[in-house]
Amino acid sequence: MQSLKQQWFGNIRGDILSGLVVALALIPEAIAFSIIAGVDPMVGLYASFTMAVTIAFAGGRPGMISAATGAMALVMVPLIRDYGLEYLFAATLLTGVIQILFGLLKVAKLMKFIPNAVMIGFVNSLAILIFMAQVPHFIGISNMTYVFVGITLLLVYTLPRFIKVIPAPLIAIVSLTIVAIFSGVNLRTIGDLGTITQTLPSFIIPDVPFNLETFKIIFPFSISLAIVGLVESLLTSQIVDDMTATESNKNQEARGQGIANIVTGFFGGMAGCAMIGQSVINVKSGGRGRLSTLVAGIFLMFLILVLGDLVVKIPMPVLVGIMIMVCIGTFDWTSFKYLAKAPRTDAIVMLTTVVSVVWTHDLSKGVIAGVILSAVFFVVKISSVKITQENNRYYVNGQLFFASTDSFIDFFKYNDFNSSTIQIDFSNSRIWDDSGVGALVKVEDLLKEKGIEVEVVELDASSKKILSKLQGVSSSH
Amino acid sequence: MYKHILLAADGSENAVRAAKEAIKIAACHEDSMIEIVYVVDFDQSKSDVLHSSSSEARNLERRKKIARVEQLIKESNVSYKVTFLHGTPGPEIVKYANEQQAELVVIGSRGLNSLQEMVLGSVSHKVMKRVNCPALIVK
Numbered sequence: 001m002q003s004l005k006q007q008w009f010g011n012i013r014g015d016i017l018s019g020l021v022v023a024l025a026l027i028p029e030a031i032a033f034s035i036i037a038g039v040d041p042m043v044g045l046y047a048s049f050t051m052a053v054t055i056a057f058a059g060g061r062p063g064m065i066s067a068a069t070g071a072m073a074l075v076m077v078p079l080i081r082d083y084g085l086e087y088l089f090a091a092t093l094l095t096g097v098i099q100i101l102f103g104l105l106k107v108a109k110l111m112k113f114i115p116n117a118v119m120i121g122f123v124n125s126l127a128i129l130i131f132m133a134q135v136p137h138f139i140g141i142s143n144m145t146y147v148f149v150g151i152t153l154l155l156v157y158t159l160p161r162f163i164k165v166i167p168a169p170l171i172a173i174v175s176l177t178i179v180a181i182f183s184g185v186n187l188r189t190i191g192d193l194g195t196i197t198q199t200l201p202s203f204i205i206p207d208v209p210f211n212l213e214t215f216k217i218i219f220p221f222s223i224s225l226a227i228v229g230l231v232e233s234l235l236t237s238q239i240v241d242d243m244t245a246t247e248s249n250k251n252q253e254a255r256g257q258g259i260a261n262i263v264t265g266f267f268g269g270m271a272g273c274a275m276i277g278q279s280v281i282n283v284k285s286g287g288r289g290r291l292s293t294l295v296a297g298i299f300l301m302f303l304i305l306v307l308g309d310l311v312v313k314i315p316m317p318v319l320v321g322i323m324i325m326v327c328i329g330t331f332d333w334t335s336f337k338y339l340a341k342a343p344r345t346d347a348i349v350m351l352t353t354v355v356s357v358v359w360t361h362d363l364s365k366g367v368i369a370g371v372i373l374s375a376v377f378f379v380v381k382i383s384s385v386k387i388t389q390e391n392n393r394y395y396v397n398g399q400l401f402f403a404s405t406d407s408f409i410d411f412f413k414y415n416d417f418n419s420s421t422i423q424i425d426f427s428n429s430r431i432w433d434d435s436g437v438g439a440l441v442k443v444e445d446l447l448k449e450k451g452i453e454v455e456v457v458e459l460d461a462s463s464k465k466i467l468s469k470l471q472g473v474s475s476s477h
Numbered sequence: 478m479y480k481h482i483l484l485a486a487d488g489s490e491n492a493v494r495a496a497k498e499a500i501k502i503a504a505c506h507e508d509s510m511i512e513i514v515y516v517v518d519f520d521q522s523k524s525d526v527l528h529s530s531s532s533e534a535r536n537l538e539r540r541k542k543i544a545r546v547e548q549l550i551k552e553s554n555v556s557y558k559v560t561f562l563h564g565t566p567g568p569e570i571v572k573y574a575n576e577q578q579a580e581l582v583v584i585g586s587r588g589l590n591s592l593q594e595m596v597l598g599s600v601s602h603k604v605m606k607r608v609n610c611p612a613l614i615v616k
Contacts, residue, residue, distance in 0.1 A: 112531075115530070116527060116528055116529065116530055119527050120527050120528070123527065235526070235527075238526045238532075239522050239523050239526045241532070242517070242522045242525065242526055242532070242535070242563070243519055243522045243563055244563065245561070245563050276523065280519065280522075280523065283519065284519050332523075332524055332527055333524075334524050334528065338528065
């Protein structure tokens with residue numbers, strides 16, 4: 001780990017430049033995710049400001065960008081629709097508290113138990129849901145809408161070839177907004193969907209009754225938000241770790257996400273988390289330290305204060321085009337190869353995760369479904385013991401423990417033996433618990449009744465230890 | 478004599494041919510050392526992280542990509558080491574070679590991604606233009 005001074009000031013020039021780039025790239029996303037959640041663009045913009053600034057200090061992964069995200073916006077849709085904005089702020093606060101608890105409980109270790117199949121399902125279903133959220137904004141509105149979406153996509157994919165310093169989405173927004181204003185075409189704008197206020201966020205206490213009723217409403221959402229936020233944040237931190245070949249403190253990041261969400265809730269923002277896309281942009285643009293995240297947050301707020309009037313004039317089709325680009329970038333395109341090549345069970349887990357998310361519109365439910373299913377597959381796989389025969393020697397393949405004893409015993413119960421002495425070879429196996437020891441004893445008894453003498457060979461040290469410990473006196477043979 | 482030879486490897490057939498030439502040069506003198514450099518492209522990080530269960534598994538997977546090159550050098554008894562860099566392959570190799578003051582850079586003329594080469598020009602060409610030491614481009 002680098003020293004704190006290194007994390008802040010080890011890369012000043014690169015961090016400032018990349019922070020500016022990220023701020024520009026964040027604006028369209030913060031607005032689009034607000035629209036997905038069903039709130040004013042300001043809620044997402046304030047959240048992006050407070051998340052980035054707080055996480056710069058409190059996070060565990062320098063150079064990672066946190067802000068309002070699509071994954072979180074999708075979870076909060078029903079809460080806002082049914083109960084309103086104030087409940088969102090309250091849920092954001094509670095999300096922060098839960099995440100801090102997760103951080104204190106060292107939840108980063110638990111993240112290791114989320115298999116990659118679930119992670120792949122997570123990013124794919126996120127991409128699918130963000131895309132689905134764009135559909136109502138461009139299908140069947142007007143021909144000009146299609147034209148603008150098309151031109152936006154063309155620009156964002158071709159411009160980076162020629163202009164590398166300024167993010168292509170920003171160039172697309174500025175140029176196409178100007179075209180739209182001066183050509184007078186009739187397009188929906190961001191102003192039609194919400195308002196932009198050119199003021200700094202101020203401290204608020206969510207205007208909800210502080211009672212059990214409220215808690216019951218927001219708690220399920222906060223749990224989902226906390227899980228989704230941590231999954232995406234810890235995944236992002238692994239990606240940034242890999243890109244920069246450095247390490248990060250995952251538990252500190254979990255606590256940091258919690259602190260940032262509490263601050264965000266108190267300043268009228270929606271719950272957020274780390275963003276894969278923006279963090280990749282940051283590292284690619286030269287950002288490595290905490291300063292880059294801080295600059296991104298502050299410059300974003302500055303831009304809104306200065307340019308708020310113009311932001312409302314951005315045509316929706318342009319924003320939709322940029323979001324389609326974000327979806328394409330989020331989706332893991334190697335998944336198709338993965339589906340063909342990965343073990344069947346992994347492929348099923350991945351698809352289950354995607355289907356549950358698309359079905360429930362809640363990424364946390366997909367993660368939970370995926371983890372449970374892969375746990376079941378794991379138990380099924382590990383609890384099967386196969387026995388192979390070579391002359392009088394019977395090889396046990398697999399782990400012998402409470403879940404696998406049946407198949408072990410059944411083999412010896414129903415098999416016919418030609419010889420009066422056999423060897424049971426444990427070189428490919430291990431005895432884990434009292435059930436395993438019991439099964440072995442039972443098999444020895446069974447065979448003795450059939451008049452067959454058994455020799456147990458090739459036990460490893462730990463199996464021998466548990467055998468002698470549990471068999472006690474009878475281990476003398 | 479070249480003491481520090483930097484060999485860019487990307488898992489392609491060209492890189493293997495480049496390795497053979499690097500060995501011929503390094504074998505001339507016993508003080509010569511080949512440094513195999515593999516650049517993990519920034520865009521590769523995300524899918525690599527998603528598809529590996531741990532950073533150790535990831536490193537193993539990447540190590541496999543240069544296995545043939547490593548094997549060749551090992552068999553020829555030339556001393557070598559392996560370095561992984563992260564970034565955009567061309568500029569990253571140039572930066573590293575210049576920082577480390579490599580005396581010779583050996584690189585295959587064509588890598589894995591031919592589509593990208595058509596659009597952006599080849600990595601080897603960029604490296605040759607901007608590296609401070611002699612470069613050997615192997616067909």
